Amino acid sequence: MAPVSFLPKLFRWVFSVLMVILVLSSVAIVAAILIDPKLPPGTHFGPVTRDVGGQPASFVLQANGGDSDFTAHLFNGTINIFVKQAGGLVEVVKHHGLPVMLIDTIFLAVLFELLRRLFRNVGRGESFTRQTVQLVQLVGGALIAFSLVSAFVEHWFVQSVYLYLADHATATISGSPIQLPRIKDFGWPHGDGGSPVFFSGLLVLALSEVFRQGLALKTENELTV
Amino acid sequence: MAIKLNLDRVMLEKRMSLTELADKIGITLANLSILKTNKARAIRFTTLDALCGALECQPGELLEYVADGVEGAGQSEIAV
Numbered sequence: 001m002a003p004v005s006f007l008p009k010l011f012r013w014v015f016s017v018l019m020v021i022l023v024l025s026s027v028a029i030v031a032a033i034l035i036d037p038k039l040p041p042g043t044h045f046g047p048v049t050r051d052v053g054g055q056p057a058s059f060v061l062q063a064n065g066g067d068s069d070f071t072a073h074l075f076n077g078t079i080n081i082f083v084k085q086a087g088g089l090v091e092v093v094k095h096h097g098l099p100v101m102l103i104d105t106i107f108l109a110v111l112f113e114l115l116r117r118l119f120r121n122v123g124r125g126e127s128f129t130r131q132t133v134q135l136v137q138l139v140g141g142a143l144i145a146f147s148l149v150s151a152f153v154e155h156w157f158v159q160s161v162y163l164y165l166a167d168h169a170t171a172t173i174s175g176s177p178i179q180l181p182r183i184k185d186f187g188w189p190h191g192d193g194g195s196p197v198f199f200s201g202l203l204v205l206a207l208s209e210v211f212r213q214g215l216a217l218k219t220e221n222e223l224t225v
Numbered sequence: 226m227a228i229k230l231n232l233d234r235v236m237l238e239k240r241m242s243l244t245e246l247a248d249k250i251g252i253t254l255a256n257l258s259i260l261k262t263n264k265a266r267a268i269r270f271t272t273l274d275a276l277c278g279a280l281e282c283q284p285g286e287l288l289e290y291v292a293d294g295v296e297g298a299g300q301s302e303i304a305v
Contacts, residue, residue, distance in 0.1 A: 223259060
């Protein structure tokens with residue numbers, strides 16, 4: 001058998017570390033969902049001045065009753081953004097963004113675990129075994145499933161944030177106010193020309209067929225005396 | 226169709242053990258066991274040559290064609 005290079009071992013360790021980080025991140029996200037921290041009433045900061053696009057910009061969070069209003073002046077005041085009750089926006093991002101992040105981190109943890117097992121087998125020189133073929137098929141299937149699920153959950157998140165901003169945010173560009181139109185039905189999520197994750201999944205599934213044929217050849221070779 | 230390898234019968238006739246045959250033709254016991262149990266998919270001419278030389282027999286004595294459905298047919302096919 002050809003000597004196994006160091007790469008499978010390296011990948012195995014990299015994927016192990018990434019998997020542990022993602023599991024810890026998932027636990028942190030679950031904790032954040034359960035604890036549900038809230039922006040204290042009357043939270044304020046600023047004005048804070050920063051460079052945005054090479055031009056000075058300022059950001060202010062002002063207390064307003066039990067909530068806070070957010071104001072941003074960008075490009076020397078050419079663009080102004082005002083968000084009424086910004087605490088509500090934080091709540092929307094928290095209640096819709098955290099579940100999306102949780103789904104993403106859990107999926108990536110599962111994917112990295114599958115890849116870790118795959119490279120463990122490759123490191124042992126067991127590239128063409130039934131288990132390896134199944135792992136490659138699982139990785140491909142998981143990528144396709146994730147691309148479809150994430151398209152829906154991210155669409156749901158963007159829709160929620162947009163609807164909040166449509167009700168509470170106003171922007172002025174060169175003194176002309178712009179109000180986001182309130183769209184009730186966003187329809188089905190539509191891709192931007194095809195998700196790279198989806199096509200990666202298809203590619204991995206195609207490669208799994210190569211592995212399957214390799215396994216058949218290996219079995220044939222082993223049973224030739 | 227099925228091709229059966231009658232290695233066990235020829236070995237019994239020649240009074241040769243599996244280990245002895247393996248040593249004589251330089252083949253592992255595991256591979257010889259695959260041949261003996263008719264699990265092999267193919268057999269090389271070099272292996273057949275060595276087997277015939279060690280067992281002092283003709284290939285026809287080792288190989289047998291058994292049609293499908295005939296009792297005692299080998300479990301797998303052997304392509305030569």
